[in-house]
Amino acid sequence: MRVGVLISGTGTNLQAIIEHTKDPTCCVEIAIVISNKTGVEGLKKATRAGIPTRVIDHKLYGSRSEFDSTVDQVLQEFAVEMVCLAGFMRILSGPFVKKWNGKLLNIHPSLLPSFKGVNAHKQVLQAGVRVTGCSVHFVAEEIDAGAIIVQKVVPVLVGDSEESLCERVKEAEHVAYPAALHLVASGAIRLGEDGKICWKEQK
Numbered sequence: 001m002r003v004g005v006l007i008s009g010t011g012t013n014l015q016a017i018i019e020h021t022k023d024p025t026c027c028v029e030i031a032i033v034i035s036n037k038t039g040v041e042g043l044k045k046a047t048r049a050g051i052p053t054r055v056i057d058h059k060l061y062g063s064r065s066e067f068d069s070t071v072d073q074v075l076q077e078f079a080v081e082m083v084c085l086a087g088f089m090r091i092l093s094g095p096f097v098k099k100w101n102g103k104l105l106n107i108h109p110s111l112l113p114s115f116k117g118v119n120a121h122k123q124v125l126q127a128g129v130r131v132t133g134c135s136v137h138f139v140a141e142e143i144d145a146g147a148i149i150v151q152k153v154v155p156v157l158v159g160d161s162e163e164s165l166c167e168r169v170k171e172a173e174h175v176a177y178p179a180a181l182h183l184v185a186s187g188a189i190r191l192g193e194d195g196k197i198c199w200k201e202q203k
């Protein structure tokens with residue numbers, strides 16, 4: 001299955017997916033990496049792996065939907081069948097999310113539905129919870145509210161900072177994302193009509 005990965009930064013989740021696709025039994029290939037920011041480390045990771053890249057700078061577009069439709073055109077140009085958001089920090093408009101419904105994944109650095117939004121680790125520390133983690137979910141129009149595919153639990157340790165938490169959660173992300181990608185690409189899991197996860201019935 002041809003996958004497009006959207007990034008905005010360091011791309012450590014992209015790297016984890018790249019490593020996963022090197023497994024010959026893996027049914028996923030990364031066809032294109034798109035970043036909305038120039039010069040980010042994730043673009044270098046893609047190029048090092050021989051994967052085509054495109055920068056689509058959202059600041060050059062008059063509206064969110066024009067930016068989104070340019071992203072969509074590039075995904076079509078590379079015959080992408082599934083899209084992974086990996087540290088992609090732009091909100092996607094309704095038409096894009098509807099078109100890719102059930103084929104659009106994201107990873108969030110908390111145990112959803114808790115701690116949605118851009119500062120999850122800060123919220124985790126402020127809440128004083130003793131476990132956190134990451135969630136790979138189908139993207140719905142409502143931010144960080146799509147059906148959850150895979151979660152991994154990570155302990156919050158005494159003295160943790162946002163940085164130490166981010167580092168420990170990312171270790172879990174790099175296991176969770178490839179696992180979720182495999183489940184969807186292999187057809188084991190799909191998004192049901194009711195917006196909930198649907199597991200392929202085992203004969």
Ligand SMILES: Nc1nc2ccc(CNc3ccc(C(=O)NCCCC(=O)O)cc3)cc2c(=O)[nH]1
Binds near residue numbers: 106142
């Ligand atoms: N419609 C839809 N689109 C998304 C796009 C990115 C992400 C990744 N997680 C994100 C969650 C929140 C943000 C956010 O609030 N950024 C600051 C505003 C930037 C902007 O103006 O765009 C970005 C990505 C998730 C979603 C989602 O759940 N639904």
Ligand SMILES: N[C@@H]1O[C@H](COP(=O)(O)O)[C@@H](O)[C@H]1O
Binds near residue numbers: 010013170
């Ligand atoms: N979506 C969130 O943004 C970060 C991306 O990191 P990277 O994959 O660019 O290193 C990760 O923490 C992920 O949970």
